[in-house]
Amino acid sequence: MNIFDGIISGFFIALTPGNLLFAFLGALIGTAVGVLPGLGPAATIALLLPITYSIPSPVPAVIMMAGIYYGAMYGGSTTSILLNLPGEAASVVTCIDGYKMAQKGRAGPALGIAAIGSFIAGTVSVVGLTLFAPPIAEFALSFGPPEKFSLALLGLLMAVTLSGDSITKGLVVMVLGLLLSAVGIDPISGKSRFDFGVTELQSGFDFVTIAVGVFGLGEIAYNLEREGSVEIITTKVGQVFPKMADWAKSRLAILRGTLIGFFIGIIPGGGAVISSLVSYAVEKKISRHPEEFGQGAIEGVAGPESANNAASSASFIPLLTLGIPGNAAIAMIFACLLIKGVKPGPFLIVEHPDVFWGVIASMYVGNIMLIILNLPLVGVWVQLLRVPYGILAPVVILFTAIGSYSIANQAFDLYALIAFGVLGYVLRRLKIEAGPLPLAFILGPMIEGSMRQSLLMSGGSFLIFVSRPISFTIVGLFTLFVLGQVVFAVRRARRSPKIETAV
Amino acid sequence: MSRGENIANLVTIALGVFVAYHSYHSLKLGILISPGAGFMPFLCGVALMVLGIFWRIQAFLLKPSRHADRFHDAQVVEGTAETSAGLRPRVKLCLAFVTTLAYAFLFERIGFLLSTLVFMLGWQMLVERERWLKSIIITALCAAAMYTLFRYLLRVELPSNPLFS
Amino acid sequence: MKRILVSSIIFTLVAVLMVGGTASAQDKFPSKPITVIVPFSAGGSTDLLARAVEKTWPKYSPQPLVIVNKPGGGGVVGTEFVVRSKPDGYTLFLGYGSGHDVVMPHLQKMPYDPYKDLVAVSRLSIHSVVICTGAKSEFNSIKDMIAWAKKENKPVTSSVSTKAGAVDISITALGKEAGINIVTVPFAGGADAVTTLAGGHVMIGGGHPSEVMPHIKAGRFKPLAVALPERDASLPNVPTLKEQGVNVYTWGSIKGVAAPAATPKEVVDFLDATFKKVCGDDEFKKMMVDLDQPIMYQNSAAFAKFLQQAYGDYGKLIKDLNISIQ
Numbered sequence: 001m002n003i004f005d006g007i008i009s010g011f012f013i014a015l016t017p018g019n020l021l022f023a024f025l026g027a028l029i030g031t032a033v034g035v036l037p038g039l040g041p042a043a044t045i046a047l048l049l050p051i052t053y054s055i056p057s058p059v060p061a062v063i064m065m066a067g068i069y070y071g072a073m074y075g076g077s078t079t080s081i082l083l084n085l086p087g088e089a090a091s092v093v094t095c096i097d098g099y100k101m102a103q104k105g106r107a108g109p110a111l112g113i114a115a116i117g118s119f120i121a122g123t124v125s126v127v128g129l130t131l132f133a134p135p136i137a138e139f140a141l142s143f144g145p146p147e148k149f150s151l152a153l154l155g156l157l158m159a160v161t162l163s164g165d166s167i168t169k170g171l172v173v174m175v176l177g178l179l180l181s182a183v184g185i186d187p188i189s190g191k192s193r194f195d196f197g198v199t200e201l202q203s204g205f206d207f208v209t210i211a212v213g214v215f216g217l218g219e220i221a222y223n224l225e226r227e228g229s230v231e232i233i234t235t236k237v238g239q240v241f242p243k244m245a246d247w248a249k250s251r252l253a254i255l256r257g258t259l260i261g262f263f264i265g266i267i268p269g270g271g272a273v274i275s276s277l278v279s280y281a282v283e284k285k286i287s288r289h290p291e292e293f294g295q296g297a298i299e300g301v302a303g304p305e306s307a308n309n310a311a312s313s314a315s316f317i318p319l320l321t322l323g324i325p326g327n328a329a330i331a332m333i334f335a336c337l338l339i340k341g342v343k344p345g346p347f348l349i350v351e352h353p354d355v356f357w358g359v360i361a362s363m364y365v366g367n368i369m370l371i372i373l374n375l376p377l378v379g380v381w382v383q384l385l386r387v388p389y390g391i392l393a394p395v396v397i398l399f400t401a402i403g404s405y406s407i408a409n410q411a412f413d414l415y416a417l418i419a420f421g422v423l424g425y426v427l428r429r430l431k432i433e434a435g436p437l438p439l440a441f442i443l444g445p446m447i448e449g450s451m452r453q454s455l456l457m458s459g460g461s462f463l464i465f466v467s468r469p470i471s472f473t474i475v476g477l478f479t480l481f482v483l484g485q486v487v488f489a490v491r492r493a494r495r496s497p498k499i500e501t502a503v
Numbered sequence: 504m505s506r507g508e509n510i511a512n513l514v515t516i517a518l519g520v521f522v523a524y525h526s527y528h529s530l531k532l533g534i535l536i537s538p539g540a541g542f543m544p545f546l547c548g549v550a551l552m553v554l555g556i557f558w559r560i561q562a563f564l565l566k567p568s569r570h571a572d573r574f575h576d577a578q579v580v581e582g583t584a585e586t587s588a589g590l591r592p593r594v595k596l597c598l599a600f601v602t603t604l605a606y607a608f609l610f611e612r613i614g615f616l617l618s619t620l621v622f623m624l625g626w627q628m629l630v631e632r633e634r635w636l637k638s639i640i641i642t643a644l645c646a647a648a649m650y651t652l653f654r655y656l657l658r659v660e661l662p663s664n665p666l667f668s
Numbered sequence: 669m670k671r672i673l674v675s676s677i678i679f680t681l682v683a684v685l686m687v688g689g690t691a692s693a694q695d696k697f698p699s700k701p702i703t704v705i706v707p708f709s710a711g712g713s714t715d716l717l718a719r720a721v722e723k724t725w726p727k728y729s730p731q732p733l734v735i736v737n738k739p740g741g742g743g744v745v746g747t748e749f750v751v752r753s754k755p756d757g758y759t760l761f762l763g764y765g766s767g768h769d770v771v772m773p774h775l776q777k778m779p780y781d782p783y784k785d786l787v788a789v790s791r792l793s794i795h796s797v798v799i800c801t802g803a804k805s806e807f808n809s810i811k812d813m814i815a816w817a818k819k820e821n822k823p824v825t826s827s828v829s830t831k832a833g834a835v836d837i838s839i840t841a842l843g844k845e846a847g848i849n850i851v852t853v854p855f856a857g858g859a860d861a862v863t864t865l866a867g868g869h870v871m872i873g874g875g876h877p878s879e880v881m882p883h884i885k886a887g888r889f890k891p892l893a894v895a896l897p898e899r900d901a902s903l904p905n906v907p908t909l910k911e912q913g914v915n916v917y918t919w920g921s922i923k924g925v926a927a928p929a930a931t932p933k934e935v936v937d938f939l940d941a942t943f944k945k946v947c948g949d950d951e952f953k954k955m956m957v958d959l960d961q962p963i964m965y966q967n968s969a970a971f972a973k974f975l976q977q978a979y980g981d982y983g984k985l986i987k988d989l990n991i992s993i994q
């Protein structure tokens with residue numbers, strides 16, 4: 001059947017009361033659990049997967065899982081903005097400006113624009129998925145190790161733009177993140193690195209422990225030390241939604257974020273993180289007031305949030321068309337489908353068109369549901385900040401501790417969490433932006449692994465990174481970017497020789 | 504360079520040296536066709552050393568100009584300046600740290616519920632200096648809520664009290 | 669007065685919660701859900717097997733299974749977790765007999781002993797190693813590949829799931845036996861490796877039937893050989909390496925269930941019996957056919973013996989062909 005017939009039939013399936021209910025339930029549960037600091041989409045789906053076993057037909061089951069996935073992503077942004085607690089890698093960038101906005105009393109607009117941006121990005125991306133899925137999927141396949149390396153390196157480079165005033169210090173933090181990712185058993189050689197005899201270190205650190213420790217706990221520690229009781233300013237309900245000015249500023253950021261997220265999100269592995277980084281960097285570069293970034297620029301929330309939502313939707317493409325799960329959460333959905341006897345892959349559209357189109361249609365529906373759910377809730381979330389810090393802080397610590405503990409059921413992770421909290425506190429006190437750390441941590445294995453795989457493939461030649469067209473393009477892009485930075489810095493230094501700001 | 508930054512800088516350089524050495528010696532750099540486990544960490548170690556030195560140089564260059572100092576100070580947004588406003592905030596932070604550490608220590612030893620109670624109670628009384636009645640109420644409610652959430656709603660496996668089982 | 673009343677009420681509530689919350693260990697096994705650790709990522713062949721079992725299990729047991737993925741170190745991370753957990757039968761390891769149990773101990777030091785620290789519960793399946801190449805590749809058989817390598821004197825690149833896993837060793841052995849240079853490129857698991865082959869980034873790739881079948885059916889892969897002593901039932905048209913003149917066979921990746929060594933025998937036997945029932949279940953059989961995984965149940969004692977044999981076979985292969993990792 002052609003695309004239009006397919007989509008219409010899909011809507012017929014998605015809009016049945018039963019499936020609508022499943023979509024709603026999924027979105028609700030996903031948001032509720034995603035809001036809990038430390039539980040990202042993959043963990044949420046893992047927890048809730050067994051519930052879908054009792055649902056006989058695959059269509060409602062997958063619809064529910066997709067709802068959970070989106071819901072969890074929305075929920076993750078909420079904690080990033082309100083509490084500086086990233087739910088998963090793709091939300092880290094949202095913390096940077098989102099939390100600053102919350103501190104300035106603009107939590108409502110931040111949450112609002114995140115919801116709106118995510119909705120637009122999600123919807124546009126599903127349209128893209130509908131129209132262009134097969135050729136895009138083939139494109140995704142052409143990303144082999146050299147391309148992944150170049151892309152991850154590009155992402156890392158973009159992460160430098162998060163480093164605030166001092167690039168040198170930002171780079172130090174980034175390298176630290178890379179080193180932390182090297183702790184544990186090296187997958188390519190099988191050797192255990194930097195474990196110093198401590199067994200628990202052999203599995204390496206978990207992203208959640210690091211991100212939540214450095215960002216969340218570090219922030220709490222810093223707040224505790226301030227004189228007087230900490231009042232996170234709240235505003236009256238009236239100012240809870242974004243103002244027209246906010247919307248005007250964010251419109252294009254959302255559009256750009258969507259495009260960036262869609263294309264980068266298709267690539268299996270790391271797509272959402274890299275797309276949020278690229279979006280942030282692009283917004284900062286294009287902006288007429290780049291100094292606002294890091295202090296609460298709404299574009300710094302709108303862009304990355306749209307990017308990571310577009311990437312989430314796009315990550316369904318390799319699953320539905322090729323049968324390749326792009327990340328851990330999608331892998332769970334993949335497993336769910338297989339258990340129900342549906343094999344995602346090139347034949348899915350032929351063998352089970354109801355699943356294929358039903359899922360796509362329910363993604364539209366899911367996006368709408370989420371925005372209906374979340375916009376009114378923005379007011380509620382903001383009230384959460386009214387809870388006295390004396391209760392909020394320890395409760396957050398408890399949640400993050402339990403979240404960290406349940407990763408491996410070992411007390412060691414609690415100590416690790418505290419240690420990272422200390423690190424976060426130290427960075428905060430030294431006015432060093434911690435953003436690059438968890439991002440480098442996530443990208444580290446991708447960079448190192450892909451590099452070594454590429455060298456194995458090429459027999460030791462570094463030429464492989466430029467001899468292949470896609471990789472060459474990416475390398476070209478970031479050479480231009482670096483050159484641009486250098487030229488810019490030189491010009492700035494020449495113009496004002498007295499003020500020697502750290503470059 | 505403030506004292507804190509100075510220490511951080513030295514730690515960075517020292518860490519760089521250590522990592523580079525360890526990577527070279529124990530982890531092996533491998534050959535180009537197949538970089539060993541130590542390859543990337545070695546590069547990171549070297550990067551840390553270089554960056555640390557660069558950092559120091561930049562800080563040194565920043566000093567002479569008084570204009571730059573004022574500019575730098577004006578940029579301090581939330582006051583890293585040592586608060587002369589008394590010991591209380593520092594003590595509070597230390598107590599919070601100790602309480603959290605105690606939680607980590609007790610978590611597996613006396614079980615989730617008890618350690619959460621101890622933590623919350625400790626926090627209310629030591630860190631927040633609340634009255635004991637209010638502390639107990641807050642503690643009980645929070646602990647009950649969290650327990651219900653994690654044990655029954657989410658079915659997460661958490662350590663129970665070994666004294667009872 | 670009021671204070672004392674209020675606080676005693678609260679303390680009572682709390683005490684009740686404390687006592688009521690702990691599960692009594694005197695109940696009959698199993699009295700709470702059983703955690704099954706899969707030391708590989710979600711969506712991989714082992715994970716899918718685990719989930720098929722998880723779905724069928726409630727029919728034969730009062731308590732469900734809970735699957736937890738703990739990937740890392742080629743399987744070592746998750747397995748070690750099970751080794752160090754309480755031997756009460758509530759934490760199990762699924763995937764026993766995979767590369768990290770039968771191959772890795774020959775090549776590097778392990779943080780535990782897979783045979784002393786674990787007890788075999790049941791064997792569920794065997795995932796053979798299938799060697800494939802892209803549909804557009806010029807190779808149509810192993811002979812073609814060997815001829816090409818010898819003529820061009822260039823290495824053949826192959827994607828494999830993990831370093832020193834069953835797939836890696838099988839392909840490395842093939843290379844050594846045939847006298848050609850095969851460079852194995854390890855990835856983060858079977859799905860990742862197979863995807864890379866699908867993208868045409870490597871010349872050949874090894875994988876398990878459930879991973880490669882979808883791509884073979886889609887016309888993206890050409891199967892070249894299977895590394896078993898005899899042909900695999902799910903791929904009856906694919907010749908073995910032996911048939912093509914390369915005298916190498918391996919047992920592939922064995923998938924069974926294990927528990928910490930000190931687990932009581934009654935518990936192990938109970939679990940074994942339940943797994944046997946699962947393997948005989950019709951719904952389970954259908955799921956396994958869909959997954960392209962053969963059901964090969966063996967009970968605890970037979971499985972333990974089989975593992976020792978497989979371990980020995982791998983050891984011999986490694987020694988004979990002088991395989992090592994740098």
